[in-house]
Amino acid sequence: MSDNSGIMILAEAPNGKITGLTTELLGAGRRIADIAGEKVSALAVGAGLSGVEAELIAFGANTVYTVDDPSLGRYTGDAYLSVLEKVCQQLTPRILLIGHNSTGRDLAPRLAFRLRTGLAPDCVDLQIDNSTGALVAIKPAYGGNVMAMLASKSQPEVVTVRPKTQEPLERDAGRSGDVVKLDLGLGTLASRAKVLDRIMHTYTGIKLEDAEVVVSGGRGIGGPEGFKLLEELARSLNGAVGASRAAVDAGWVPSDMQVGITGKIVSPRLYIAVGISGSVQHMAGCSRAKTIVAINKDSEAPIFERAHLGVVGDYKNVLPQFHETCRELLVG
Amino acid sequence: MNIIATVKQVPDPEAPAGAFRIGPDDRVMVSPTVSSVLSPYDESAVEAALQLRDAHGGKVSLVCLGTEPDDSFLHEAMATGADEAYLVVDDMFQNGDAFATAYALSKAIAKIGEYDLIVCGRQASDTDAGVVGSVIAESLGLPSATVIRKIEVVGDKLNAERVIEDGIEVLELPLPALLTMTSELYTLRYASVMDIMSASEKPVTIWSASDIGADAVELDDLANRSILRKQFIPVSQTQCEVIGGDSAQEAAANLAQALRSRKVI
Numbered sequence: 252m253s254d255n256s257g258i259m260i261l262a263e264a265p266n267g268k269i270t271g272l273t274t275e276l277l278g279a280g281r282r283i284a285d286i287a288g289e290k291v292s293a294l295a296v297g298a299g300l301s302g303v304e305a306e307l308i309a310f311g312a313n314t315v316y317t318v319d320d321p322s323l324g325r326y327t328g329d330a331y332l333s334v335l336e337k338v339c340q341q342l343t344p345r346i347l348l349i350g351h352n353s354t355g356r357d358l359a360p361r362l363a364f365r366l367r368t369g370l371a372p373d374c375v376d377l378q379i380d381n382s383t384g385a386l387v388a389i390k391p392a393y394g395g396n397v398m399a400m401l402a403s404k405s406q407p408e409v410v411t412v413r414p415k416t417q418e419p420l421e422r423d424a425g426r427s428g429d430v431v432k433l434d435l436g437l438g439t440l441a442s443r444a445k446v447l448d449r450i451m452h453t454y455t456g457i458k459l460e461d462a463e464v465v466v467s468g469g470r471g472i473g474g475p476e477g478f479k480l481l482e483e484l485a486r487s488l489n490g491a492v493g494a495s496r497a498a499v500d501a502g503w504v505p506s507d508m509q510v511g512i513t514g515k516i517v518s519p520r521l522y523i524a525v526g527i528s529g530s531v532q533h534m535a536g537c538s539r540a541k542t543i544v545a546i547n548k549d550s551e552a553p554i555f556e557r558a559h560l561g562v563v564g565d566y567k568n569v570l571p572q573f574h575e576t577c578r579e580l581l582v583g
Numbered sequence: 584m585n586i587i588a589t590v591k592q593v594p595d596p597e598a599p600a601g602a603f604r605i606g607p608d609d610r611v612m613v614s615p616t617v618s619s620v621l622s623p624y625d626e627s628a629v630e631a632a633l634q635l636r637d638a639h640g641g642k643v644s645l646v647c648l649g650t651e652p653d654d655s656f657l658h659e660a661m662a663t664g665a666d667e668a669y670l671v672v673d674d675m676f677q678n679g680d681a682f683a684t685a686y687a688l689s690k691a692i693a694k695i696g697e698y699d700l701i702v703c704g705r706q707a708s709d710t711d712a713g714v715v716g717s718v719i720a721e722s723l724g725l726p727s728a729t730v731i732r733k734i735e736v737v738g739d740k741l742n743a744e745r746v747i748e749d750g751i752e753v754l755e756l757p758l759p760a761l762l763t764m765t766s767e768l769y770t771l772r773y774a775s776v777m778d779i780m781s782a783s784e785k786p787v788t789i790w791s792a793s794d795i796g797a798d799a800v801e802l803d804d805l806a807n808r809s810i811l812r813k814q815f816i817p818v819s820q821t822q823c824e825v826i827g828g829d830s831a832q833e834a835a836a837n838l839a840q841a842l843r844s845r846k847v848i
């Protein structure tokens with residue numbers, strides 16, 4: 252590769268703290284950079300980024316570029332797009348990794364189009380072709396029933412990476428790296444889509460994405476009351492409650508509880524799916540769980556092809572005793 | 584208020600995993616027993632468009648880049664209330680990726696001309712890409728926002744609720760704009776038998792690449808930025824151990840014990 256300016260990841264640090272997804276991107280970037288003999292840089296765009304640089308280096312960045320501007324505190328489409336377009340033109344990264352979250356979904360297609368390059372969206376695996384050094388990104392399609400291997404003819408190769416698919420590095424404050432403050436001379440940054448308000452959910456318990464144990468319910472739960480049983484179980488197991496889209500669409504639980512390809516991606520130690528059939532779109536959100544347990548009354552349900560342990564039965568008969576025995580084991 | 588909704592036909596996303604295989608030419612083959620449906624998030628886009636038209640007047644137009652000149656799918660899709668439809672079909676667009684698709688659709692939309700709002704699905708359920716909408720917006724120079732769960736028109740602007748991690752963002756956009764839609768609050772209304780019958784009378788305009796002024800060189804540049812190297816069917820290696828017992832209660836207790844002996848709890 253002649254035009255080779257390494258791998259760049261887009262770092263996100265709302266409220267001055269880098270996100271888990273950012274550390275995953277750094278982990279992926281580091282892994283492919285080591286194979287390809289390249290460097291990893293992190294681009295942090297935001298407001299008030301001091302302190303963020305050191306964290307990005309501790310998680311594996313060789314160089315941190317910052318674009319620190321009061322108008323960039325939260326993502327807005329046009330402003331971020333102008334910044335990224337300019338940075339890519341100046342620093343010509345070979346590969347640009349962006350998280351496949353609300354920012355990445357909005358930004359990446361427009362950015363790739365403007366940079367006259369291709370895009371591999373929502374990828375779950377990144378490989379380097381041994382013979383050519385080219386990046387091959389693996390993207391699920393048809394909900395996850397098919398995998399596509401994508402490469403790019405133009406640079407930067409823009410890839411959005413699905414959360415919880417990449418291993419972060421251990422944080423190591425001993426790592427060293429350079430910090431470069433970029434002055435892009437872009438003037439006032441405004442977006443045509445203006446943010447009038449942000450309404451954030453408030454959490455009382457453990458956040459779904461961070462939980463070590465997730466108890467999820469689907470259409471088989473039959474209504475909002477059934478979810479109370481799941482909540483009680485989750486509380487005893489120190490976990491959080493999730494749901495399938497069917498349960499969300501039925502209005503039984505709020506949409507931020509949805510697990511799956513268009514919901515949250517979780518990778519807990521234990522995932523308990525109750526009254527969930529196990530559609531590919533749902534399993535895409537929990538397949539990285541270490542142990543998946545299915546409780547379903549239909550022994551033919553596809554979930555039994557994707558779970559590690561299961562009980563065939565009506566959850567109303569299974570769950571209370573399961574909860575009881577878990578409690579006994581946990582105190583005992 | 585004139586609204587354009589992009590709509591695509593896809594194999595039923597609830598089809599079992601076994602219905603998919605890769606053909607000899609490295610293309611995805613879906614079992615013929617699987618029916619074709621309107622891509623689910625496009626249903627939400629259509630419903631949002633219909634609600635805005637019902638509240639503010641104007642018309643709803645559907646646009647599709649198809650693979651065959653068969654317009655029956657669009658007649659069906661209009662049964663819920665859309666006023667007219669456009670179908671773009673040309674060999675030039677066969678095998679096109681997201682960028683090529685967006686190019687064709689943006690040319691068709693530019694030819695339709697008068698519109699205040701374009702709505703797309705947040706992602707098609709075959710590609711699961713979520714690219715086409717945003718790229719149409721870029722090609723047409725429109726402001727856009729993705730994964731919108733609600734739209735409200737306020738004067739000559741619109742307010743859109745965008746789903747973000749842990750909450751929502753209320754955005755204000757000038758018109759015309761493009762939004763990609765999610766499903767939570769827009770469930771497509773049912774069509775009655777009468778609606779289905781009268782939809783067959785509604786106009787579908789079929790356009791070729793030259794009708795919309797598509798340029799082969801431009802298309803080639805867009806379609807060749809990404810390379811699809813290979814496709815494969817993932818294999819799951821999971822072996823499920825089904826825990827039994829004389830009763831549901833006993834099975835439940837055994838399950839908890841099994842988790843304990845595996846040190847999961």
Ligand SMILES: Cc1cc2nc3c(=O)[nH]c(=O)nc-3n(C[C@H](O)[C@H](O)[C@H](O)COP(=O)(O)OP(=O)(O)OC[C@H]3O[C@@H](n4cnc5c(N)ncnc54)[C@H](O)[C@@H]3O)c2cc1C
Nearest residue numbers: 469470471495496497511512513514526528533548549566
């Ligand atoms: C583009 C796209 C994106 C999608 N994204 C997501 C996503 O992010 N997340 C998601 O979850 N889905 C998603 N879906 C929807 C997905 O295809 C399925 O429709 C959905 O996951 C089904 O939810 P479910 O398993 O709860 O319901 P069902 O498939 O109806 O299954 C219910 C199960 O409950 C069992 N059951 C019934 N009663 C009982 C009982 N009393 N005790 C025990 N078991 C019982 C039944 O045997 C059945 O297996 C998406 C679809 C598309 C097209």
Ligand SMILES: Nc1ncnc2c1ncn2[C@@H]1O[C@H](COP(=O)(O)O)[C@@H](O)[C@H]1O
Nearest residue numbers: 589590648704706707710712713714715
């Ligand atoms: N061939 C097509 N015809 C009409 N609309 C399309 C087509 N392909 C994609 N779209 C629209 O773009 C959205 C996103 O598609 P994708 O980027 O493939 O996930 C879909 O939900 C549709 O609204």
